[in-house]
Each structure stands twice: as structure tokens, then as C-alpha cells.
Amino acid sequence: MAQTEKKISARQLFLFIIQAQIGVGVLSIPYKLNETARGGAGITVLITGAITQLIILMFWLLLRKFPGLNLFQICLRLGGRVFGKLLIAGYIGYFVLLGANIMLSAVGVLQRWMMNATPTWILLGLFSIMTYYLAKEKLTVMARFYTLSSALFIPLIIFVSYGLTQARLEYMFPLMEAGIWNILKATKDTTISMYGFEVILIIFPLIDASDKKKLMIISMSNLFVTLFYVFVVSTCLMVFSSEQLRLIPEPVLYLVKSLNFYIVDRADVLFLPIWSITLVCSITSYAYAASVGLAQLFKRKSHGVFTPYVNAVIFFITLLPATPLAIRRLDVSAEYAAYLFIFILPFAMVIGSKLFKKKVERSA
Amino acid sequence: MNESSQHAFFSLEQNTKYIQKALFDTHDLKIKHHPYKDTQGALIYLESLVDPALIERNILAPMSFAEGKSLSELFTTLRMERSNDLEKGIQGLMQGSCLYVLDGDDEFYALTTPAKYERSITEPENEAIVRGPHNGFIENLTVNLHLVRQHIGTPDLTVRYHTVGNTVPRKVAMLYVQNLCDNELVQKVERRLSEISLDTVMSAGFIQELMEDNPFSIFPQHVNTERPDHTSAYLVDGHIALILEGDPTALIVPACFFTFYQTPDDYNNRWMIASFIRFIRLISFITAFQLPAIYIATVSFHSNVLPIQLFFTVQGSLTRVPYPPIVEAMILELIFELLREAGLRLPSRVGQTIGIVGGLVIGDAIVKAGLVSYTMTIVVALTAISSFLIPSNEMSSSLRILRFPLMIAAALFGYIGIAFGLTLLFVHLCKLESFGKPYFYPIAPLKFQGLKDTFSRFPVWNIRKKAQGNDN
Amino acid sequence: MKRSVAVLGAVLSTAMLAGCWDREYLKDLNLAYSVGFDLTKDKKIKETVELIIPPESEQSGTKNEIHSAVGPTTRGSSNELRARVRGNMRVLKNGVQVIGKDLALNGLKPPMDVNFRDPDNPSSNVRLIITDGEASEIIGQKEVGELKIGEFLVQKIESLEKMSLFYPPETMDKVFKALKDPGQDFALPYIGLEGKEIVAKGVALFHDQYFTGELNTEDSIMLVLLKGRSGDNARLTKKIDDGPLRGNISFNVGKKKVKRTFKVMVGKNGEVHVQLNIKLKGLIEEYTGSHPLTEESIVRVNQELSDILTRQARDVVRSLQKANCDIFGVGRELIAYHNSLWKQKDWSKEYPEVQFHTNVQVSIINTGIIQ
Numbered sequence A: 001m002a003q004t005e006k007k008i009s010a011r012q013l014f015l016f017i018i019q020a021q022i023g024v025g026v027l028s029i030p031y032k033l034n035e036t037a038r039g040g041a042g043i044t045v046l047i048t049g050a051i052t053q054l055i056i057l058m059f060w061l062l063l064r065k066f067p068g069l070n071l072f073q074i075c076l077r078l079g080g081r082v083f084g085k086l087l088i089a090g091y092i093g094y095f096v097l098l099g100a101n102i103m104l105s106a107v108g109v110l111q112r113w114m115m116n117a118t119p120t121w122i123l124l125g126l127f128s129i130m131t132y133y134l135a136k137e138k139l140t141v142m143a144r145f146y147t148l149s150s151a152l153f154i155p156l157i158i159f160v161s162y163g164l165t166q167a168r169l170e171y172m173f174p175l176m177e178a179g180i181w182n183i184l185k186a187t188k189d190t191t192i193s194m195y196g197f198e199v200i201l202i203i204f205p206l207i208d209a210s211d212k213k214k215l216m217i218i219s220m221s222n223l224f225v226t227l228f229y230v231f232v233v234s235t236c237l238m239v240f241s242s243e244q245l246r247l248i249p250e251p252v253l254y255l256v257k258s259l260n261f262y263i264v265d266r267a268d269v270l271f272l273p274i275w276s277i278t279l280v281c282s283i284t285s286y287a288y289a290a291s292v293g294l295a296q297l298f299k300r301k302s303h304g305v306f307t308p309y310v311n312a313v314i315f316f317i318t319l320l321p322a323t324p325l326a327i328r329r330l331d332v333s334a335e336y337a338a339y340l341f342i343f344i345l346p347f348a349m350v351i352g353s354k355l356f357k358k359k360v361e362r363s364a
Numbered sequence B: 001m002n003e004s005s006q007h008a009f010f011s012l013e014q015n016t017k018y019i020q021k022a023l024f025d026t027h028d029l030k031i032k033h034h035p036y037k038d039t040q041g042a043l044i045y046l047e048s049l050v051d052p053a054l055i056e057r058n059i060l061a062p063m064s065f066a067e068g069k070s071l072s073e074l075f076t077t078l079r080m081e082r083s084n085d086l087e088k089g090i091q092g093l094m095q096g097s098c099l100y101v102l103d104g105d106d107e108f109y110a111l112t113t114p115a116k117y118e119r120s121i122t123e124p125e126n127e128a129i130v131r132g133p134h135n136g137f138i139e140n141l142t143v144n145l146h147l148v149r150q151h152i153g154t155p156d157l158t159v160r161y162h163t164v165g166n167t168v169p170r171k172v173a174m175l176y177v178q179n180l181c182d183n184e185l186v187q188k189v190e191r192r193l194s195e196i197s198l199d200t201v202m203s204a205g206f207i208q209e210l211m212e213d214n215p216f217s218i219f220p221q222h223v224n225t226e227r228p229d230h231t232s233a234y235l236v237d238g239h240i241a242l243i244l245e246g247d248p249t250a251l252i253v254p255a256c257f258f259t260f261y262q263t264p265d266d267y268n269n270r271w272m273i274a275s276f277i278r279f280i281r282l283i284s285f286i287t288a289f290q291l292p293a294i295y296i297a298t299v300s301f302h303s304n305v306l307p308i309q310l311f312f313t314v315q316g317s318l319t320r321v322p323y324p325p326i327v328e329a330m331i332l333e334l335i336f337e338l339l340r341e342a343g344l345r346l347p348s349r350v351g352q353t354i355g356i357v358g359g360l361v362i363g364d365a366i367v368k369a370g371l372v373s374y375t376m377t378i379v380v381a382l383t384a385i386s387s388f389l390i391p392s393n394e395m396s397s398s399l400r401i402l403r404f405p406l407m408i409a410a411a412l413f414g415y416i417g418i419a420f421g422l423t424l425l426f427v428h429l430c431k432l433e434s435f436g437k438p439y440f441y442p443i444a445p446l447k448f449q450g451l452k453d454t455f456s457r458f459p460v461w462n463i464r465k466k467a468q469g470n471d472n
Numbered sequence C: 001m002k003r004s005v006a007v008l009g010a011v012l013s014t015a016m017l018a019g020c021w022d023r024e025y026l027k028d029l030n031l032a033y034s035v036g037f038d039l040t041k042d043k044k045i046k047e048t049v050e051l052i053i054p055p056e057s058e059q060s061g062t063k064n065e066i067h068s069a070v071g072p073t074t075r076g077s078s079n080e081l082r083a084r085v086r087g088n089m090r091v092l093k094n095g096v097q098v099i100g101k102d103l104a105l106n107g108l109k110p111p112m113d114v115n116f117r118d119p120d121n122p123s124s125n126v127r128l129i130i131t132d133g134e135a136s137e138i139i140g141q142k143e144v145g146e147l148k149i150g151e152f153l154v155q156k157i158e159s160l161e162k163m164s165l166f167y168p169p170e171t172m173d174k175v176f177k178a179l180k181d182p183g184q185d186f187a188l189p190y191i192g193l194e195g196k197e198i199v200a201k202g203v204a205l206f207h208d209q210y211f212t213g214e215l216n217t218e219d220s221i222m223l224v225l226l227k228g229r230s231g232d233n234a235r236l237t238k239k240i241d242d243g244p245l246r247g248n249i250s251f252n253v254g255k256k257k258v259k260r261t262f263k264v265m266v267g268k269n270g271e272v273h274v275q276l277n278i279k280l281k282g283l284i285e286e287y288t289g290s291h292p293l294t295e296e297s298i299v300r301v302n303q304e305l306s307d308i309l310t311r312q313a314r315d316v317v318r319s320l321q322k323a324n325c326d327i328f329g330v331g332r333e334l335i336a337y338h339n340s341l342w343k344q345k346d347w348s349k350e351y352p353e354v355q356f357h358t359n360v361q362v363s364i365i366n367t368g369i370i371q
Helices: A010-021 A025-036 A038-065 A071-113 A120-135 A139-166 A180-185 A187-194 A197-206 A211-239 A251-257 A267-297 A307-319 A324-356 B012-022 B052-064 B086-094 B141-151 B183-194 B204-211 B228-236 B257-261 B264-268 B271-300 B308-318 B325-345 B348-368 B374-388 B393-431 C002-018 C074-084 C101-106 C109-117 C135-139 C149-162 C172-179 C217-226 C295-322 C330-337 C339-344 C347-353
Strands: B029-033 B041-046 B080-083 B097-102 B108-112 B157-164 B170-177 B223-225 B240-244 B250-253 C029-039 C045-053 C063-071 C088-090 C096-100 C127-132 C187-194 C197-207 C210-215 C235-242 C245-252 C259-266 C272-287 C355-366
Touching (some): A010 A139, A038 A197, A139 A251, B157 B183, B170 B228, B183 B204, B183 B240, B257 B393, B264 B271, B271 B374, B374 B393, C029 C135, C045 C074, C063 C074, C149 C187, C149 C197, C235 C295, C259 C330, C272 C295
Parallel strands (some): C029 C088
Antiparallel strands (some): B041 B097, C187 C197, C197 C210, C235 C245, C259 C272
């Protein structure tokens, strides 16, 4: 299976993973964590970062054993024809589900804060069109776009930093108020916000760097994202008291809303469209991964043919939930799917690959 | 290319008849009988294409003083060919040669005696600069090549001639500097040139369309210039120039987005000033097509962004307008486009009047009548001015067109619409490639060395040679 | 390529045919710049708004209109107002909200809830003012001199902030924060109508969401200084009587930074002690006595002024405790650093028992251009 696509560079990989990871979760993490971890939410995020680092290491071990192959090809090799194809189908379903989940949350936030009269499906359609247009391109083009949109981090960081002017350290203390057990338990809520790195399973062979360098760069991306999340969470914890946080589902946006520059009064109206581009990048990674999977299943060289179908399916999935309860159910199913496909299956595959004993050569 | 050939006849009569028939008895075909050493001979030429002085001096005069020398030694024209293919001879006639046919000989002489009526070398009107050379290309290919070679005196500068056009062939010269240009690129360009299959290639624009990577894209993928110094600068930068015979425009490939924002005369100013000007040009990129969209989105959807004093000012100017801002914007934009097109066609004296009429009368009157608001006029005027900042005409036209879909997106969905439109635009820019080079280099992929020459102009001694390899 | 264009075209045309949903044209908006809330006798909310009418042409200024309506809640009365007013009234650019005394006594949280919930309501710029009497009377003034009532109020508050009557500015955001914080209370500017003029009466002290006490203007300045802040100016006039130094001194302590130490300590039995010291640097602006202010005199003046101000500070703190207004955030300190103790306390009852050790130290650094 020769790769017809060119490779992306190390720098592009760094920004790619960051863009894929930072998604809609960061807006509401302080709220969710406040329930369980209280002041210790920053510690929770750090622990979550460590957990994701371990998962990344596990992925790396698996991928290193099969040089030049991406996840789907590994599935075929380890599982044989039938079971391997089933695995691939499972992963495709997982990617689609997660992509739909992100899109739904994103549109939900947008609706609540900015466009509350626009019908949901219109916003979903806009996002679908954007992700389709980006996901059908080859990886190098996507990497270029991700690099470009990384420039949007600067206004994001500036906005949140401005919030520090209203910060009061005491709101975050005491740190261990919730107790260490709760802090650990709260990592469950954060992990789903840090997903996105699983796309390395698909693009690993397409990176122009040595294996060790790849691991280092991906770890650095993870570190950046973790520190960014810690920064955001801590700032929110310092600006809002715990009781106040209990009422605000999206504290980051509430923080940005209260900022006052001279020429703009409501910075959150500016923040959200900038943010939605980062979200588009996240959703695109999943759509791309699913398309590549389909290309693998149907033995085509380019994934661009399948991208419209993938996006259409994502669109329809997001149309289904109509009530907050249904949305919650989608969230929960995404969470459990993630446990399966990110923890359990790769772990099984690593064990399985160890049984192979010999290192598989780069073959056609 | 005509594959047909016709072997010449031995009889002079038959040859001349054939040629006359082939040219449909056109009246400017002249046949002058001029014997040579007792053999009948005829000089055949198209009087509209030949220079009589050359014929007189290089053909007739030597022939009168023939003293046993052969014809080949007598003719002192620059080029002389012996041929027996009448079709080739006819092609030669088309290029201004004259044929000397001897009775009893099935080979004739084709002698180059073309007339040249040329424009003098003046500065092209659309590309005038403040400081630097003021000459420009003209319609003659040889003169143009002369101008370029004068700038680049190195033997590394290579010229390759190609012909395009099946029915009416025209010569195209491809120039590049050997060691500075990527070999693959040269081959790619040559291949695409040879694949052009058109009957006629009337202007360089035809070549442009047929050689583009993505003809459906709004963005131009070639740079046009009529200036030899610009062409030389691009050549030295590793680009390839294509010049068509009869067209004073040189096409430069490959072209990337930021090439359109640079003019080689940035290097004629000092680096701080040049950096500042380049920076302003890039800001104009933002205002040139996003300003009306942002304004429409703010006023229609997100008025809460405006600080309160501004809010009331804008509201004051909008109250009297009876229709939504998007309609206002469209009306004003259309008026501007009408004015601009009209201004192109008018002779310069009348053009000034149109400027006054358009600006003062229409602009002011339309606001006083309450059809359009002042703020909208300001926005549209600023946008128009920004679009003139772009050095390349092609790029500014592209951006002008882009304004409209973005305005519609803004009118439909506010800031999200703008984000949507911009995302699609930038994905497209990332996707586009000009002859294998990513269009949005050096922003995507990010190469810091390349950035030195993009947003600002670092001093000349600081910019190292650009990496030539394949980029992602 | 062609198919995607067609799909895109179809989507866009349906979108355009259906119309656009969130569109709200700027020119159709009628802004309520200042709003006043009162509690009617039957526990309903009476809302008075100042609507800004856009100008007729570019050059003329804006005008305003005053309207009033009654409803069960804030939004309810706004809806009533919408029935009476031209066009769609929006509160997008609120500048100031005036709250009548009765409503403040009854609790601020219910009426203010809509401000925090609706994203379109601004909260970072909006000033809250408590008025002695009815807010509708204040707003009903419509114009003060050349300024419309909303502009007048905002400018008045801003100038008072500069004079250190209230600092930092109490915006809606801050109030929200304090409403939700069990360890922090707030104070709002307190104005009243005297005859035809709107005057500042000081600050209104709050405990939780209820209006519980007030401080006059001089004490308000002291409160700001005790918080460790000051506006551009903080002018006080005190009478000193120390031997040959006799007279009134007006001095300004706002020009230099206030040095403040604020420490919350917990005693053995769980009593809370608060150490609150401020160091002020002042410039003398006026002295009515005859004795020149030489270097030695300055030392004595410092001592006198420190005593006077310390006494005043202690009075202010006592009023705070009587009103149960934990404006310094002592509770918050406890939550942060002595959490287990906090959980045992009922702060509403315990705050008045806190022992404050207040101390003010004044040092004059400048006597103007004469001694």
C-alpha cells in the first residue's frame, strides 16, 4: 500500500496535534471540574495530561512495531481478514461518533451564546461544509491550514490573559478542598476534552521524521495542550468563586464577555467565530481519519471520495438528538466508545503485536 | 504545425502559380522578375511584410554586380536557406522573407528581409514606479529578449523557443537562469507548453489559462509584467518567464500569493520604508475584501459589539435608509464597479470629469437623498482604495470579486458567516499550487526564512537565498 | 467539484429563501440606556427606562424618552414596557441601573437575575446605583442641564470614583461575583434627590443581597482607603487642635499609593482577628491656622491626623460590622486558608464578632508651595 501523499514536517505535526486536541471541551471544563475537584481542578488537568501521555506512549509502541503502516493496516495485519475489517469498521464508527459529538457541542455553544434564533441544522450544515472542504484534501494541505489557523491561538490567549486582571488567587484556594480522591475522579471529565491525539494512529506513517522525534513532538503537543488547559482552568478558578462557577456552564466565555476593550464591547462575540475555526480543525481530523479508514476498507488510494459520505453521516447523526437528554446520551456514548477504542483496543493490539515477535518489515 | 509539404517544381511558372494560389491571389504578393546570369528568376515577397531597403541592399544590389560568384555568396541577408519545400517557403513569406526562385531549379532561396515597425521603448502605463528603470517591453520578441539580456548579462540565462498555435503559429520564448531554477519546474513548464493545442493563440492570456494548475480558482497563478527589470528580478529569483511574440507581457511562473504583493521596486527604497509599505499592503489585504462584510455583520447582527458612542453615531446615519445594509452595500458596490469600468474606457480628459461626477455628485447626492448612509459610503470607499494598493491587477480583480460572496455570507449569518467564508477561502489558498509550489508559501508551510521577505523587507544583506527544494 | 458546488448552491438558496433568523438591524433597535427599578406596594417591580431615540439626521444629537411599567419580575415589566414603547426595546447598551431603596431592602438577586442569564445583557460596564427613595423619580428627571439622565448619572458616578468615593467601580459583574460569594459583600453608590438636584449620599452597604446600612460621603472615602485603593483624589478635611497648631487642614491622600496590610488570623478558640493597617501619604491643600508648617510641626500634624483618621476608620469598621457587610472579604480569606474553621462558622452571625485592629498612619509629604 504505497502512500501517494507527501509527508508532513515535524513542525506541522506539532501544530496539527495541538489543533486536533483543543476543542470545545475547554470552554466548559472549569464548570465540570468545579463540581468534583473544586480548587484542585488545575491538578486534575495535569494528571489528565499525564494519562494522555501514557496513552500516546502506548500508541507509539504499537506504531513502531509496524513501520510505515497506519492503524487500519495494523488492524488487518493483527486481526486477519474478517476480524481486522470489523475492527476497522469499528474505528470508523468511533471517529464518526466523536466528530459528531464535537460538532454538536460546538453548535450548541454557538446557539446559546450568539445565534439563538438560527435553526440548529443550518449551523450544523455550515460546519459540515467547512469540514468536508478541508477533509477531502491531502494531508499536507490540511497541515498547511492547521498551521495557518494556529495563528488564531494568539488572540485566544490574549483574551484569557486579560481575564487575569480580574483574578483573585483566593478563589482557587484551598487547593485540596475536594480531597485527592475527587481530584483523581475528576480526570474522567477532562479526558474527553483532550482527545484528538488519536489521529496520530492514522498519520504516523506520513510524517517526515524519525520515530523518536515523532514521539517527542507529539509529547510536546500534548504538553502544550495540557498547559494551555491548566492556564485556562486556573484563570477561571481565580476569577469566579466556586459558588458562581456552579451556575456558569461556560465560564471561559463568561470571562471573555466581561472584558472591555476600547473599540469592542463584547469580546465573546469576536471570540466565538475565531474559536469555531479551531473546532472545525478538530472535527476535520476525525472526518479525515474516518475517510482514510473507508479508503482502506474499499481499497482505494485516495480518501477524498469517501469524505462527502463521512460528512453526510456526521451531519445526520448530529441532527438526531433534539432534547438535552438525548444530547447527554450522545456524549455518554462517545465517552464509552472512547474508552473502548483508545484504551482497550490499542492495549490489546500492543499485547497482540508483542506475540508477533519479529518486527514487521516495510512491505507493499 | 502544418505537416504538409510541397516539393518545388522545376518550372518557374509552376512555382509562382502554386504560391499565388496558396495565398489566394492576395494582392500584396509581389513577383518581381529578376534574371540571374541569363536564367529566368523571380523574387517573390509580400510587400506588406518586407523591408524594401533590405531587399535593395542585400539582394538586388549584389545581384547586379554578380561576377561569377554563386548566388549563395552574393546574398548578404542575415539568414539564407536553400529549400525545396514550397510550404516552408510560404511560411517564410509569412514571416517576412522573400523567395528567389530560379527557372529549372527545384531549390529556391529563402532570404530574411522582415520589416520592423516598432513602438519605441517606453515605460508601461500600468506599471509606473517612482524610482528605477523606466523602460518596458514592446511587441517584438527579439527586442524584449534584448532588454532582458541587458539586465542579466550572465551566460546562465537560457532561452528556449517554442511554437504555439496550430493554424497560426506564434513563437514563445521561455527564459530561465540555469543554476537558479529548478530543473523539474523547467520540464513541467515545457511539457505544459507543448501540450497546448489551440488553433490560434491571440495573446499571452490564452497561454495563461491553458497552463494554470487550477483554472477554476479565482486567484491568478501567473504574474504578468511588462517591465524588463521586474522580469529580470523574478528570473534571478528562480522563476521562469514566458514571452509571446507580438505581446509585450511576460508571464512569470510559478506565482504564489505573496508574489502579488511584492514589487521588485521595494528594493529601490531603504529597507525600513520598504518594510513599512509592505506591511501596509498586507493590511490592505484585510480591508480590501473583509471590511464591508464585517460592517454588514456588525450592523445587522451584532450591534452589541460597538461601544456606545459609536453605536449612536452609526444608528444615526442608518435611520433614514429604508432597506437592509446588505442591499445598501450592493448598490454602492455596483455603482463603484460601474464607475471604475467607465473610467477605463474613457480618454483621460473625460476620465477626470467622471471622477468628480462619480465622487461628489453621486456619492454625496445619494446620501442626502437618504438612499445610502454615510458610514456605508466610508466603508465602501476605504475598501475601494485598499484594493488599488495591490500591485498586481489580476490579484486586485480577484479580491474585488471575493468581496461579494463574503458580504452575502456576512448578511446571512453574521460573524459566523464571515468565519465560514474565510475558512473556505483559506482552505482553497492552502490547496492551490502553482506548478508544484504551494500557493500560500511561506505562511503555509511555515518557513521562517521565507517570512523575512514577505511581511517586511529585511535588509538585502540579510535575506539569504531561498531554499529551492520541494516544500510541503 | 461540480456536485459540491451544486449542493452548496442549494443550501445557500434555501437559507436565503427562508430568511435570516438572528438578524437584528441596528436601525431598528431602541436602546434603554438607563433603567430604574422600584418595588411597588404589592411586591411587583416597577421599571422605568430611558429610551434613546436615534437622531433625525447625522448632525443632530440623540433624544430620550422616559417610560414606566409594572410587572411581576424584571423581564416581565420589560415586556410590559415593550407593549407601550415604539419599536423593539433592547437593553443592549445599558449604562446604569438605579435601584430604589425598597427594592434593595427586599433583596437584589431576583431582579438582577436576567442580567446574568441573558447573554445580550451587558454586565461589564453597567453601574449599579442605589437611590434613597424611588428610582423612577431619578430617571424621571429626564435631563439634568444639557445631559440626558443616563449620561448624567454615568458621568457623575465616574467623577465620584475619581474622587475616591467608591473605588473600584462597582459594575454588574462585580455584584454578581459578590452575590454568589458567601465570604464577600459589596457596597453600592448611594444617591438621593434633594429638591431638584441629584446628590451623592455615600455608599449603601449590603449583606448578601440585602441593603443593610449606609455610610456618608466622608466615611465612603475612608472605606475606599481601607480597601487599600484610591481614585485620583481623596480629599479629607480635618480639624486639628494641638497647641499652636490649630485649624482645619484639607489634605489629599489619593495621589500616592496606599500601603495596606490586611491579615486575617485565627485565635485559639476560633475567634477571628483582622489586622488592618494603612499608611497614607498626603499633600496639604489648605490650612486655616496661623502657625507655619515647619518640619517639626509636620511631625505633630502627622500624629494628630493619624489619630483622627484611626478613630474614623474604627467607626467605619464598626458600621460595617453592624450592617454585617463583609466588604473586605474576610470570609473569603477564611475559606481559602482556614477552610475547616469556615465550615464550622455561620458567617452571618459571626462576622459582627470579628475583632478588627485598625490603624491609620498619615505622613504629609508636601505642603504645597508655601509652608
